[in-house]
Amino acid sequence: MAVQFEKEGDSVYLLLTKEEAEQMWREGETGLQKVAVGSRGEAGSGFHMCICQPDYAETVRALYEEILEHEGRVDILVYAPCTHAGDDGAVGERHSYEAIYAATERNVMGFRTLVDTIVPLMSKSTIRRIAVITEANASIRNCVSEDDYGYYLSLAAVNMAEKIYFNRLRKEGFTFRNYAGSCIGETMGAAWYVSCDLSNNPEEPSIHSDENRLVMRNSLYEEIAW
């Protein structure tokens, strides 16, 4: 977990599920420091932690109202699906179909609810960017995992959802990022990739412009096949 402010006056709303907040509370100071490191840096006063269950429309609506009141707009929406189905083994091993479904409901429908609710606030911004933070195993082509069905089915479905949003919203000026995090070390970080502008010449063929197509990139700026 990392929070980065671009400049003085920026606001960051960090959304935590109830379980995530409870886990951080159990971890005590260590857990809270993970969040606080960035916020103490340049513009701590703009940091807000919110309990928000993305797959519950009421909590997302409350978030919408809060941001509308205090900020008036959202520039960038970053979504990182992270719910697993628990003891979710390989084919033929233990797992619960209900738990697999529940993981996808939270990860996938949470993304849908969040985007559908927040997009009107983003339309008030000139930046209008939606980013998904994922991992290289979200690639159906390259995935090497054998288990964790609830999680990996979610990652694939969220990527598809982002593509459909891209098709719908790109013409309204929205831009999109899909970043596959890795453990390669200090290379291109998610925050940099999410916040920087890319080639956006409307006359450029779409294949040459990252803004005119949806592409998954890793921390080495390599394109990863879906």
Place this chain on the structure above:
Amino acid sequence: MNIVVITGADRGCGQALVRYFIEGGWRVYAGQFMPEWKELEQLKEEFGSDLILMPLDVSDDASVKAAAEFVGAREENIDMLVNVAGIAGGAEDNADAWKQVFQVNVLGPLRMTEAFLALLRRGKKRICVYSSEAGSITTQPREDGFVYSMSKTAVNMEMRLMFNRLRREGFTFRIYHPGWVRSYMSGVRSREGVYEPEESSASAYLQFVTDRPCEDVLLMMDVKGEIWPF
């Protein structure tokens, strides 16, 4: 005699596939979801003991388990599992639709594979699934219709996870995009489409029963034999 289990066999692509397999010399266990739909029983009269009908709702754990016990009581092994059963979902694109479609299109093939895994391991070890171009993130042109597309992307990932575990045991996989078929996906037979179910299933049958030189690569292939990116 080779043995195949086919889901979604009541009508459309599944039913056409039943006929091709039997004519190809296979014994077919056909999952019957809609007993009121009589065409499958007419096929039974035509083909006799080569076609065995069994009640099957791929969205229901108990139904899938009962089907596996039914086949297991009659056969030492099965050679192929073909997951055709699928639904498009209604006009709604919400959480309720996701639950309904996910249970059939995504968890259905997983339930079936796990319930029949012991029988498959003693046979020729091939698992096939009907997917769709709608599941290809690379080529997706739609601006709505999230639920169906996401379900097909998810089932492609599901096949990848299975492939990663079962390929080393000798299992092989087919992900099939049937083309735009005048099918019953929305509940009634569509008037729109490019292919009749019989045309699409003829290609599916050939792809399912034919070995490939590159079984170590997981591919989504369409009715024309062309490869689709994920």
